[in-house]
Amino acid sequence: MLEKIVFKDKLDGLLDKLGREYGLFAPVKDGIHTVWTAVFKAGDLDWNFTNTDLSPKGFLFPQTECMLVFENDPGSTEGMILKQPEPEDRPKALFNIRPCDAKAFAVLDLVFEQDPEKPDVYWKEKRGKTLLLGLACNNPCPACFCTSVNCGPHHTDGLDILMQDLGDRLLLTPVSPRAEGFISDLDHASEKDIKLASELEQKAVGMIKGRVNMENIQAGSIIDVFEHSAWERLHESCINCGTCTFYCPTCHCFDIQDETSGVYGRRVRNWDTCMSPLFTLHASGHNPRGGKLARFRQRFMHKFKYMPFRLKGALGCVGCGRCTQKCPVNIDVRHVVNKINNN
Amino acid sequence: MINPYLPYPVRIRDVRVATEDKSLRTFELEFINSEDARAFDYLPGQFAELSIAGCGEAPIGIASSPTEGDNLLFTVFRAGKVTSRLHNMNPGDIMGVRGPLGNPYPFDKIRGKNVVIIAGGYAVTTLRSTMIWLLHPDNRDNFGDITFIYGARTPGMLLYMQVIQEWEKSGQVEVYITIDREVPGWDRHVGFVPQIVEKVSPSPDNSVALICGPPVMIRFTQPGLDKIGWKGDQIILSMENRMKCGIGICGRCNVGPYYVCKDGPVFTKVQLDMLPKEY
Structure with missing residues (x-):
């Protein structure tokens, strides 16, 4: 039996142990928001949050990330030659990450490490040294539909340890081998606690009322889904603000820009958004996605048709509901997908 | 671990103005480290990111053929920020090349076939690479007849005319060069590429067409090829997007x-x- 039990008021031992190797971060309330913050002791943790406003993708894929550096001086012998900087900072542990956000990391592994010979080194370096300790959802948020998109409130994909909240104590299940060392000296969980956790999972699954149906999207040809008549009506209210792509835990499109200041120069990547006309604008002035409908459609096609096509069925959506919660014009991803699924 | 974002450092060896309106220049690039030249293992049809520190990167088709040696050739249209900066750079300047990227033309699959090359404007770059590669003694016997159809607006906008004339003289290629409108002293074809393709009427039997040009050229070339029996899987196109x-x-x-x-x-x-x- 691998499951361990730890009381919430006895968590400091585990946190100390983790803290020796990892910088610890967890969701904490900040006014009306829930944000990822550095934590140091059990008392810093919050047990009543639904999920963080921003997804944790920035830990592995920062909004601005330095890729290369160079000496901005053509006169110098090493000048103008781009070089890889030393990887920064110590490993991090994300404590109380929600299963949907860990699943998003597992999806992004398929994107950033699609070529095992030449992976995206910046993603891989941080992913390899980040420990994910997930907190299962007992009270899923109203916009959630994770059970429709290959995920669930107690899912373990992408996690190192799954933690299920039993009230005054946590049931810990190791998922990856590297997690086991941190919980090996904790008490074994009782049959009763394991059963309780399983009941909580059933209950949470039952609470998720949001559904998306994708059978026709998946079965249909790319052109048929692309040319669906519903896009016209669905896109009308979208203002192409890009809020959805900013909050989305799996949106990963980026731009690359160079910056200089005196003799210091660097190449950075920044989060980008397919909602912007600049995203696809050719230098000639031609724009293959020049219209709002084309950009609106691209985001959904990418997540629900193109990514599964490329990534052996993996969806570019984990059902966290952030895009629906944050959209300023109330576009609901569940509504969009269900409409497109109707032939 | 190989960092796919890290360009190889190169030095500009030569810069040549390639067209009369100076909107295109051809850059010859030399690898600073010889091991990088070996690592840059490419075939015609592939492209690279030309990388200028402090400015950015632009994806450009490789105009040289690997059979020509280690140096790389790129003919670049001045269009945006990076290409404008590049047009102001000089021999000796340091920049970067990241690649090779993308897939080459499918030479293995088209072995033994006749090859019809159709090019318009400065999209001819990777087809220059292709022609040099096909005509190399190591490769020439693996392919049938080669037809090269290429057009530009005016005689002064045609790229690579010197080497094209050499191909012509070699007798190994049928060459058709065209410009849009009559010009005094011009004794080759006149008319848009699609019209010349119809006139040449290349046989689809055991043939493939490699087409690279502006969208309007591709759009009007298609019906001509359809009419004489070309099928979609014989037509190979090279695309670009941001x-x-x-x-x-x-x-x-x-x-x-x-x-x-x-x-x-x-x-x-x-x-x-x-x-x-x-x-």
């Missing part, structure tokens, strides 16, 4: 589920017919 990463991650150059940078830039007409026209 790119950044060049390795299928950053998300902008997709045509349907395919990234032009990673899955292309070479596609068959059959493949493109099944995809949205987002290019």
Whole structure:
């Protein structure tokens, strides 16, 4: 039996142990928001949050990330030659990450490490040294539909340890081998606690009322889904603000820009958004996605048709509901997908 | 671990103004480290990100052939920020090359076939590479007849005329060069590329066409080829879209589920017919 039990008021031992190797971060309330913050002791943790406003993708894929550096001086012998900087900072542990956000990391592994010979080194370096300790959802948020998109409130994909909240104590299940060392000296969980956790999972699954149906999207040809008549009506209210792509835990499109200041120069990547006309604008002035409908459609096609096509069925959506919660014009991803699924 | 975003440092060896309006220049680039030249293992049809520290990157088709030695040739149209900066750079300047990226023309699959090359304007660059490669003694016998149809607006806008005349003289290629309108002293073809293709009427039997040009040229060439019996899987096109990463991650150059940078830039007409026209 691998499951361990730890009381919430006895968590400091585990946190100390983790803290020796990892910088610890967890969701904490900040006014009306829930944000990822550095934590140091059990008392810093919050047990009543639904999920963080921003997804944790920035830990592995920062909004601005330095890729290369160079000496901005053509006169110098090493000048103008781009070089890889030393990887920064110590490993991090994300404590109380929600299963949907860990699943998003597992999806992004398929994107950033699609070529095992030449992976995206910046993603891989941080992913390899980040420990994910997930907190299962007992009270899923109203916009959630994770059970429709290959995920669930107690899912373990992408996690190192799954933690299920039993009230005054946590049931810990190791998922990856590297997690086991941190919980090996904790008490074994009782049959009763394991059963309780399983009941909580059933209950949470039952609470998720949001559904998306994708059978026709998946079965249909790319052109048929692309040319669906519903896009016209669905896109009308979208203002192409890009809020959805900013909050989305799996949106990963980026731009690359160079910056200089005196003799210091660097190449950075920044989060980008397919909602912007600049995203696809050719230098000639031609724009293959020049219209709002084309950009609106691209985001959904990418997540629900193109990514599964490329990534052996993996969806570019984990059902966290952030895009629906944050959209300023109330576009609901569940509504969009269900409409497109109707032939 | 190989960092796919790290360009190889190169030195500009030579810069030549390539067209009368000076909108195109050809850059010869020399690898600073000889081991990088060996690592840069490419075939015609592939492209590279030309990388200028402090300015950015632009994806450009490789105009040289690997049979020509280690130096790389790129003919670049001045269009945006990076290409404008490049046009102001000089021999001796340091920059970077990241690649080779994308897929070459499918030489293994078209072995033994007649090759019809159709090029318009400065899209001829990777087809220059292709021609040099096909005509190399190591490769020439593996292919049938070679036909080269190429057009530009005016005589002064034609690229690579010197080497094209050499191909012509070698007797190994049928060459058709055209300009849009009559010009005094011009004794070759006159008319748009699609018209010349119809006139030449290349046989589709055991043949493939490699086509690279502006969208309007491709659009009007198609019906002419259809009429004389060409099928979609014989027509191979090279596409372009805005790119950044060049390795299928950053998300902008997709045509349907395919990234032009990673899955292309070479596609068959059959493949493109099944995809949205987002290019």
